[in-house]
Amino acid sequence: MTGLGEIIQAKRKELGLTQERLAEKIGKTAGYIGQIERGLSYPSYPVLLQLIETLELDVQSLFCTSTLEESAKLKQEYAQLYSKLSKKQQQLALGMLKLISRCDF
Incomplete structure (x- = not known):
């Protein structure tokens, strides 16, 4: 970074x-x-x-801490992992991401 x-x-x-x-x-x-x-x-x-x-x-x-290319790769990886989760796991993952996004670190 x-x-x-x-x-x-x-x-x-x-x-x-x-x-x-x-x-x-x-x-x-x-x-x-x-x-x-x-x-x-x-x-x-x-x-x-x-x-x-x-x-x-x-x-x-x-x-911006990453390049557009790095950002696109991360989004793709998140999407791939997310698509493999059950609906319940997807809801849990989304909830966790929302919590993380509120953190100041």
Whole structure:
């Protein structure tokens, strides 16, 4: 799984920006950018918006933990397993998925 800092670092490098130049563009220090890239610090919402705009980031990529291909494979695997269950097992599995989806982890 790719973290926010890794995404920011990769995009910054892709655009040929140094940490210093990126920091200058958003009014922060290079040290702060380094902390974000290493996962030691997380940007506030306003700073995140500045980073998204400055780096022209795809917002979905920041929050999606898998590629579309990986997601499609998982959906296919779930569907195959689900189809092998009895109706009672399907209801239980659906209930369990609903419970899991409410968890914060």
